[in-house]
Amino acid sequence: MPSLDGAVVLVTGANGGIGTHFVHDALARGAAKVYATARFPRSWNDERIIPLTLDVTDSSSIDAAVTAAPDVTVLINNAGATPPSASLLDVTEADIRANMETNFFGPVLLARAFAPTLAAKPEAVLVDVHSIASWYAGGGIYSASKAALWSATNSLRLELGAKGIHVTGVHMSYVDTPMAAYVDGPKLLPAELVTAVYDAVEAGEYEVLADESTAQVKSALSGPIEALYPELRSTSA
Template structure:
């Protein structure tokens, strides 16, 4: 799918990776770019159309899909991160909170926009995932589980939506330099670089984008006799 002349909807598009997606789509000549966010007050970026959206609220999601019925490319970017170890007493509550946005939110937006894309000749969906699907990071236990669930959902969604000519692309990436990761003292990828590689993959009709070298190494390690996720180091 070509981004040029497409109509793009980015969830969580007011900052970070989502805003980078919106700006790159604008640069590539998208006809219109909607950016979904909980609070549209004060958002004023030329060329971008703010849309009220809370992915944890089904009615909000349905309203956004109805208002933006010309969408041809959905970017499921909205997500939250919370820290917690697997045996912490708060893990169950933490997992529920994270899944509500990172997994169920993605399911809601996909279900609401899939008929819109079908009506508009198929289009495409990009789901923003994470390398922690394949790399154990105990302090990100709930977040990792939510992204693993989203990856599984993406894989089961892909053959189904192929029937309506909708391309489904999974973005796998490590730590990206955004507000979400500002307190992490680790190597980080530039959001603009991640987005360019992802949209290049989309335009090449690929089904996965491995947006940084570390994620590429992890993916290759899945097929080893002792898979990479068994050796976190």
């Protein structure tokens, strides 16, 4: 089974609330080193944490990260972005393309770039952070980008598995971070999500359903589309 003990972890979007917990909790589980990446990395006051500049939408930045972090054994694709509107009709073409660059192309290209590095390490791991939005299309281009990443993760799981790399996909509803500050309902704490992810990784699990809402939406995918989107009944009446 994969283990965080002695691992060298690279976290994208490390400055955010979830990313910060991915960094600290990896060390708490025995990781030897964590590359904490961001477009503008911050200082961490821990010699085991290596700040690293990484723009997941920039291929040259990805290549530079691969060169700077040749010892990575666990890659966590955590960085993500939300568009200014949940409507596919209201956002600009630039908004649509930018969201796909961050939420889909970035993680996929990062996984491709680090695949040779990971394949050379025993018990290597790729973690892709998806969302409940992968299965529930209420978020416009955000949902579309996360659905695309989910599909890509399934493909990568098959290809990378043959190279000895374990792939875990993560799905969750709202998490208590600035990105979900507008939500009044229940939210996962970042620490709860990260604990669930690392527990799943060390148990060799392929998928994390971090809350009940996410589990319910996934189970509804096998039912009629009107059950998942009851508003369709009123529009077709």
